[in-house]
Every structure is written in C-alpha cells, then in structure tokens.
Amino acid sequence: MSELWSLLESGGGPNTASATDILISLLLAFVLGQALAWVYYATHSGLSYSRNFVQALVLITVVIAMVMAVIAHSLVTAVGLMGALAIIRFRNILKDTRDIAFVFCALAIGMACGSLRFAVAIVGTLVLSVIAIYLHRFGFGAHTPHNAFLRLRTAGPVGDGETIPDILGRYCRHWVLAAANEPGEGPSEYTFHLQLNDMRRNPELIEALQTQDLITDLDLTLQEQLLEI
Numbered sequence: 001m002s003e004l005w006s007l008l009e010s011g012g013g014p015n016t017a018s019a020t021d022i023l024i025s026l027l028l029a030f031v032l033g034q035a036l037a038w039v040y041y042a043t044h045s046g047l048s049y050s051r052n053f054v055q056a057l058v059l060i061t062v063v064i065a066m067v068m069a070v071i072a073h074s075l076v077t078a079v080g081l082m083g084a085l086a087i088i089r090f091r092n093i094l095k096d097t098r099d100i101a102f103v104f105c106a107l108a109i110g111m112a113c114g115s116l117r118f119a120v121a122i123v124g125t126l127v128l129s130v131i132a133i134y135l136h137r138f139g140f141g142a143h144t145p146h147n148a149f150l151r152l153r154t155a156g157p158v159g160d161g162e163t164i165p166d167i168l169g170r171y172c173r174h175w176v177l178a179a180a181n182e183p184g185e186g187p188s189e190y191t192f193h194l195q196l197n198d199m200r201r202n203p204e205l206i207e208a209l210q211t212q213d214l215i216t217d218l219d220l221t222l223q224e225q226l227l228e229i
Contacts (some may be wrong), residue, residue, distance in 0.1 A: 003159045021116055022069045027060055029113035033106060039129045040102050045137035048096055060106040061113070063203070068114020138165030146199045146222055149178075150192040153217040164212065169206040173197050187216065 037057040094100050103127050112121035134140070152164070167174045171192045179191040196202070202220060209218055 013207045023115050024116075025069060025113045025116060027067035027185070028118060028121060029061045030058065030108050030110050033058035035125055035129060036061065036102065036105055036109065039132050043132050045136070046096065048099075053099060057102060060103065061110040064107050064110025065114035067110055084192065089114055132169055136153055146196045148194045148196055149221045150175075151219040151221075152190045152192070152215055154188050154214045155191070155216055164209070164215075167205070167208045167212075168192065168194065171197060 023030060037054045041054055052060065094103070107222060109121050109125055112118075112124060151179075176193045176195045177190065179189075181189040196205075197207040199222070209215055
C-alpha cells in the first residue's frame with residue numbers, strides 16, 4: 001500500500017502535484033463550490049431558479065480544479081485538453097447574466113484550487129460572497145420609479161370628462177396612452193405606459209380605477225417582471 005501511495009505521490013513527473021495536494025485541492029473546491037452555491041441560492045430573485053444550476057456550480061468548481069491538476073505545468077497537455085473540450089457542444093443557454101457571473105466565479109475558484117493557490121481561493125470566495133450578499137441585501141441597481149403597463153377595458157370610449165387621467169396623475173410621475181381601440185360601439189381597450197411614483201401604492205391605484213363604473217376590466221403589469229421572465 002505504501003508503494004502504491006509513493007507511486008501516486010511521484011505522479012507523472014517532477015512538476016506534477018502530489019496525490020495529497022490534488023486530494024486537498026478537490027476537497028477545497030467542493031467546499032468552496034458549495035459555499036458559492038449557497039450564496040446563489042440565498043440571493044436569488046426572479047422566476048428562473050434551477051436546482052440543476054445550483055448543483056452545477058459545485059460540480060464546475062471541482063471539475064475545473066481537476067482540469068488544472070491535469071494541465072499542471074505541461075503546455076502539451078493544456079493544448080490537448082483544449083482540443084478535447086472543443087469537441088463538446090454545450091446547448092444550455094443561460095438567460096440571466098447574473099447566472100453567467102456565478103459560473104465565472106465557479107471557474108475562478110476551481111482554477112485557484114487546482115493550481116494550489118488555496119489562499120486566493122478562500123479569500124476570493126469570501127469576497128465574492130460578501131459582494132453578492134451586499135448587492136442583494138441593499139437592492140443595488142433597482143430602478144425607481146418603476147415602469148408598468150396598464151391595460152383597461154371600458155364599456156365605451158373614455159371622454160374628456162372622465163376621471164381616469166386624474167387617477168393616473170395622482171399615482172404616476174408620468175403616463176402615456178400607448179394604444180387605444182375604440183370601435184365606436186361596445187367595449188373599448190386602452191394601453192397606458194406608466195412611470196409609478198411608489199410601487200407599494202399599486203393596490204391603491206387598482207382600487208381607485210375599479211371604482212369607476214365605466215371600467216369593466218384592468219391589468220397592471222410591471223415591466224421589471226416581464227424582463228425577469
């Protein structure tokens with residue numbers, strides 16, 4: 001058994017990492033990959049959550065660490081591995097740019113672990129995790145006021161004496177009539193592009209519109225929700 005371990009320790013040459021170093025790097029990549037996956041899980045928002053993607057973050061980190069151990073200091077091995085990976089076609093499309101950022105984080109952590117730069121891997125994971133939590137906790141990049149689309153169906157055309165423009169002016173910083181369908185007789189349909197003052201007052205806006213007898217149906221959709229889908 002000792003001879004087998006000595007053979008593993010010697011590896012394929014003087015520049016090859018020992019079996020102990022490789023084992024430590026893979027285990028560290030597994031732990032740090034899980035930490036990154038937990039941060040992604042805790043800070044995820046939107047409708048595109050995927051359990052497989054969270055597990056893939058852990059696997060990517062470990063696989064890249066193994067790839068770095070295979071390459072080691074051999075340029076020939078690196079070129080050969082690039083040729084082998086070029087044969088593989090990845091058909092999965094990431095719809096969220098934030099997911100792409102986490103994939104790059106997993107790649108960087110795996111590269112640091114595989115090249116035996118453990119301090120860089122640990123500190124880098126901590127820094128990236130703190131940044132992701134900070135961006136999520138304080139809603140960095142959130143746009144206010146929120147843009148929205150309001151679709152109304154009325155029993156007839158909306159005249160100048162109606163109070164719908166007054167209601168929109170009360171709850172919106174700016175609004176524009178984007179489309180109108182007035183057949184002359186029967187129900188009419190209107191689409192407004194709104195710039196809301198406060199998204200928390202959306203229920204008040206809907207309630208105020210519903211009190212109008214002329215309105216038979218309405219639909220308020222936030223533009224940010226459409227983009228996330």
